Amino acid sequence: MPARTPAPPPRTAPPAVRTFPTLTPFAAGPHAHDPHGVTRLALSENPHGASPLALAAARAEVDSAHWYPHSDGEPLRTLLADRYRTAAEQVIVGNGADEMILLAALATAGIGRPAVTTERTFAGYAASLETAGHPVRQVPLLLDGGTDTAAVHRALAGAGCVMVCNPHNPTGTALNPADVTALVDGARKAGAVLVLDEAYAEFADPVTFGSGLDHLDGGRVVVLRTFSKAYGLAGLRAGYAVGDRDVIQAMTTIRTALPYNTNRVALAAAAAALADSRHLKSVVDDCAAARRALAAELDAMGVRTLPSQTNFLLAHLGPCAGTVVDRLAAEHRVHIRHTAGLGFPDWARISVPAARDVPHLAAVLRFVLPAHRSQEART
Numbered sequence: 001m002p003a004r005t006p007a008p009p010p011r012t013a014p015p016a017v018r019t020f021p022t023l024t025p026f027a028a029g030p031h032a033h034d035p036h037g038v039t040r041l042a043l044s045e046n047p048h049g050a051s052p053l054a055l056a057a058a059r060a061e062v063d064s065a066h067w068y069p070h071s072d073g074e075p076l077r078t079l080l081a082d083r084y085r086t087a088a089e090q091v092i093v094g095n096g097a098d099e100m101i102l103l104a105a106l107a108t109a110g111i112g113r114p115a116v117t118t119e120r121t122f123a124g125y126a127a128s129l130e131t132a133g134h135p136v137r138q139v140p141l142l143l144d145g146g147t148d149t150a151a152v153h154r155a156l157a158g159a160g161c162v163m164v165c166n167p168h169n170p171t172g173t174a175l176n177p178a179d180v181t182a183l184v185d186g187a188r189k190a191g192a193v194l195v196l197d198e199a200y201a202e203f204a205d206p207v208t209f210g211s212g213l214d215h216l217d218g219g220r221v222v223v224l225r226t227f228s229k230a231y232g233l234a235g236l237r238a239g240y241a242v243g244d245r246d247v248i249q250a251m252t253t254i255r256t257a258l259p260y261n262t263n264r265v266a267l268a269a270a271a272a273a274l275a276d277s278r279h280l281k282s283v284v285d286d287c288a289a290a291r292r293a294l295a296a297e298l299d300a301m302g303v304r305t306l307p308s309q310t311n312f313l314l315a316h317l318g319p320c321a322g323t324v325v326d327r328l329a330a331e332h333r334v335h336i337r338h339t340a341g342l343g344f345p346d347w348a349r350i351s352v353p354a355a356r357d358v359p360h361l362a363a364v365l366r367f368v369l370p371a372h373r374s375q376e377a378r379t
Contacts, residue, residue: 023127029335038329039361041351042337044169044200044312046232048286048354050269051279054233057272058265069264072252076238076262076271083274084242086216092251095261097199097226097239098124100251101163104195104222104241105132107250113160113192118147120343121170122197125163134161145171145306145314149179156190166210167200170342170349172308180210188220193247195222199239202230202280203287204309212243219244227266229311230283231273236266287311290355297362301369312351314344317369321346324368332364 029042049055073093081088094100101124108115109132117125119138129136137159139151147164156162164183167174175183180196187194196212212223222243228234241248255261273279295305295313304316317324325338325348337349353361 020130022130026123037333039332039334039353039357041353041361042335042349043234044229044310044349044351045234046229046283046311047351047357048232048283050232051273051276053276053279054231054269054273058236058269061265061268064264067264068260069262069267071259073240073262073267076240076267076274079271079274080240080242084213084216086242087245090216090245090248091240091242092248092255093238093240093262093267094255095239095258095266096228096237097197097224099258099261100224100239100241101125101195101197102128102131103251103254104163104193104224104247105129105134105161106254107247108161108193109133111160113158116152116155116159116162116192118152118164118168121165121168123342125165125197129161129163141168141171144173146173147175147179149175149182152183153186156186156192159190159192161193161195162187163195163197165197165199166212167198167204167309169200169310170312170337170339170344170347171306171314172200172310172312173306174204174208174309175210176208177210177214180212180215184212184215184218184221188218191220193220193222193244195224197224199224199226200229200310201225202284203311209309216243219246222247227270227273230280230287231270232283233266233269233273236263236269238262238266238270286355287352290358291352293355293358294350294352294361297358298365301366303365303369312349314339314347314349316347318346321348324348327368328364332368334361334364 077091077093078088081091105128114137115129115134116137119140126136137155139148139155142148147168152162183194198211201211212221215221222241224241226239291308298305298315305313322338325336328334328336339347339349
């Protein structure tokens with residue numbers, strides 16, 4: 001009887017699931033899920049809440065929850081186009097600025113050119129760019145926490161896209177008009193798309209702040225904005241992008257996979273919030289006063305903060321920053337954000353509370369901080 005030929009070893013099937021070696025699933029802290037009975041100062045939220053007009057519009061729209069929303073985000077898209085004096089085809093509305101970041105990354109992917117962003121900033125840029133398949137170049141920040149526009153300019157060689165956070169998260173610093181002009185000119189010369197995330201722009205000094213909105217006519221510029229911060233609609237998720245027609249149209253085409261990406265309630269609330277300039281001004285004015293007061297209180301405690309154009313302060317708490325953050329939460333139910341995950345291990349980002357609440361926050365910080373500084377001195 002002839003010997004049996006052994007069966008060939010089983011063939012290993014090629015991987016069916018993509019891996020992301022530099023990414024980890026996002027996991028929000030418990031303060032993001034339990035807003036009751038705590039002082040929430042970790043997520044740069046608006047302590048004043050949304051405009052009463054926006055809340056009324058949202059409640060009214062709930063009655064139409066059984067109908068799909070407008071697939072192009074109307075009437076909000078047209079309202080935004082009118083505000084910025086641009087064509088509706090140059091505006092796209094989405095599920096917060098986060099979705100706009102991902103769509104912009106996808107719209108500029110597939111051409112074999114790297115993307116540029118800064119180190120120690122909002123993690124969504126690198127995550128979206130890597131997800132879209134971009135090789136990512138990260139540029140260090142300046143020592144004062146600002147964006148190094150000269151370094152970004154040098155990194156643009158051969159790049160297809162650059163994402164810059166302005167005002168910057170988590171430092172709070174902002175670029176001036178000359179800085180933004182230099183970035184715009186550099187991106188255009190390099191043939192790259194400049195994506196400026198201006199989520200905190202409403203809080204910035206209108207005289208010294210440089211916005212990409214002043215450069216929409218020349219192309220290659222996309223500006224992202226949100227209704228989560230100054231407009232107080234973080235829980236509804238509404239954001240938008242305005243700018244280069246080709247990029248916006250590519251983003252809109254990709255959004256075919258998510259044709260009803262912004263819900264009816266969010267669209268109605270955002271449209272009403274956009275019209276309520278009085279409420280927006282009151283939020284921005286109170287934030288500016290509270291930010292100055294909180295910075296002064298921290299300075300009196302010997303705590304350094306970076307100059308901020310946002311609704312938060314980045315505060316240097318020292319090597320025990322993480323312990324301070326934990327103790328504030330556990331003993332005083334005050335939640336601020338330890339920024340080790342953003343590249344600032346000795347710092348914490350403190351959302352600016354309402355001006356009336358600054359004295360209470362300062363009292364809690366004065367109670368907690370000396371104990372840990374004494375402990376550091378003993379060790």
